[in-house]
Amino acid sequence: MLEERPEYVLIRKLAREFAQKEVRPLAAELDRTERFPTETVEKLFQIGLLGINCPSAYGGQGGDTMAYVLALEEIAKVCAATAVICSVHGGLCMDLLNSYGTEGQKQLWLPRMNRDTLCAFALTEPDAGTDASMLSTTAVRDGAAYTLNGCKTFITNAGHAGLYIILASTDRSRGARGITAFLVPADTPGLSVGKPEEKMGIRGSSTCEVVLENCRVPETAVLGRINGGFRLALSGLDCGRIGIGAQAVGIAQGAIDETIRYVNTRFQFGKPLSRMQNTQFVLASLQTRTDAARLLVWRAAALRDAGRPYGTEAAMAKLFASEIANEVTRACVQLFGGYGYTRSYPVERMMRDAKITELYEGTSEAQKMVISRAMGVR
Ligand SMILES: Cc1cc2nc3c(=O)[nH]c(=O)nc-3n(C[C@H](O)[C@H](O)[C@H](O)COP(=O)(O)OP(=O)(O)OC[C@H]3O[C@@H](n4cnc5c(N)ncnc54)[C@H](O)[C@@H]3O)c2cc1C
Known part of the structure; x- marks a missing residue:
């Protein structure tokens, strides 16, 4: 499939080269020091990797979902933290603006989001996680403006985003049907970021x-319809889940690649670990399962690009790929032996990174709810 489309080959090559040259060397240090990779984000803006799936009319690369997941996998292979920054910005926020924004909102924000402005998506609250409809942040109309009060938790890119x-x-009386999405610039008085x-x-x-x-925003800050925000958020998460699926596949593939390098050079019993049948069989099985996860991600991306329903397939891709990422990274640590448990090699970081893919943008249980509902299980 990839060989047939030169633009996919090209984007994957560009992302791979960037990931290996600019992202890989920083990954261990970012993890150790918990430092946000500002310099990498600047470079990602410069080479257009934060705007792959944005129409060129707004300064993006004009690529489709498939191009986006191919690039994201390359970044996740070497640094899952950098990948999630890209995925929330591109797969979730940019897609929402592009799908639901007015022409004026797109003209205002998309060129900036391609140039230098990172975006964050704030749905979760301390008491509204999987049941996001229970959110208690309010937006009260006040003439031609809205005043927002409340607290969002676990917000990716917070503190570095220029737009939320x-x-x-x-309309609290309407529950999920009374939720609205707002575009709030980071410098709006009343918006602050916690530690x-x-x-x-x-x-x-x-x-x-x-x-x-x-926090007061003009009525032009409303994204999509008034009281239509919950559906908007769910549709953004459908697309976001394809990105998290790609992130999980990248983590798994990255761990396999590191393990192959290691087992080919580590000697025990007078031969490399790679000559032991257990090593060969485990790696063969891990690669097969990772490829299966990748195909699920590609299926969801291809459906989306064809303009067909893809929410269930996105949930399946995220569910399966995140399970595989955890299984693969755990098995890779095992193949490394004691060295895999140390920070001398990246597989222990990859094993810790993999866990989040089963949790954010809907836990695995939430994906199973989506899938079973679509199957007609009531
Ligand atoms: C690192 C990180 C980054 C994040 N980034 C963002 C972000 O950018 N924006 C944002 O809005 N949110 C973000 N989140 C929030 C994330 O999406 C939520 O943590 C997630 O949706 C789960 O919500 P919760 O943590 O409140 O868990 P809970 O909803 O309290 O769930 C706890 C457990 O109960 C299970 N559970 C809940 N309800 C059911 C049910 N009906 N049936 C079966 N099991 C159920 C869950 O699956 C889970 O295992 C992020 C979280 C983390 C950790």
Whole structure:
């Protein structure tokens, strides 16, 4: 499939070269120091990798979902933290603006989001996680403006984003049908960012609380329809899940690649580990399962690009790929032996990074709810 489309070959090559040259050398340090890779993000903007799936009319690369997942996998192979920064910005936020923004909003924000402005998506709250409809952040109309009050938690890119897509209740009596999305610039008075969470993995990405205290935005900040924000968020997450699936495949493939390098050179019993049948069979099985996960991700991306329904397939791709990422990284640590448990090699970081793919943008249980509902299981 890839060989047939030269643009896919090209984007994968560009992303691979960038990932190996610019992202890989920093990955261990970002993890150790929990540092956000500002310099890498600047370079990602410069070479257009943060705007792959944005129409060229707004300064993007005009690529499709498939091109986006191919690039994301290459980055995730070497640094899952950098990959999630790209995935929230491109797969979730940019896609929402492109799908739901007015022409004026697109003209205002998309060129910046291709140039220098990172975006964050703020749905989750302390008491509204899997059941996101229970959010308590409010947006009260006040003439031609809205005043937002509330607290968002676990927000990726917070503190580094120039724009936040914030979901707030505009009619509490209507529950999920009373939620609206707002475009809130980071410098809006009343918006503040809390201290970063200390995480198990993807430690180079920023995850913070976002507090809204009498944060006033004009009515032109409404993204999509008033009270249509919950559906908007769910559709953004459908696309976002393809990206998390690609991130998980990248983590798995990265761990396999590192392991092949290691087992070919580590000698025990007078021969490389790679000559032992256990090593060969385990790696063959891991690669086969990773390829299966990749094909699920590609299926969801291809459906989306064909303009066909893809929400269930995106949930399946994320569910399976995230399980595979965890299984593969655990098995790779085992193949490394004691060295795999140390920071001398990247597989221990990859094993910690893999866990988040089963949690964010909907836990595995949430994906199973989506899939079983689509199967007619009630
Ligand atoms: C590093 C990180 C980055 C994140 N980035 C963002 C972001 O950028 N923007 C954003 O809005 N959010 C973000 N999140 C939030 C993330 O999407 C939520 O953590 C996730 O959706 C789960 O919500 P919760 O943590 O409140 O868990 P809970 O909803 O409290 O769930 C706890 C457990 O109960 C299970 N569970 C809940 N309900 C059911 C049910 N009905 N049936 C079966 N099991 C159920 C869950 O699957 C889970 O295992 C991020 C989280 C993390 C950790």
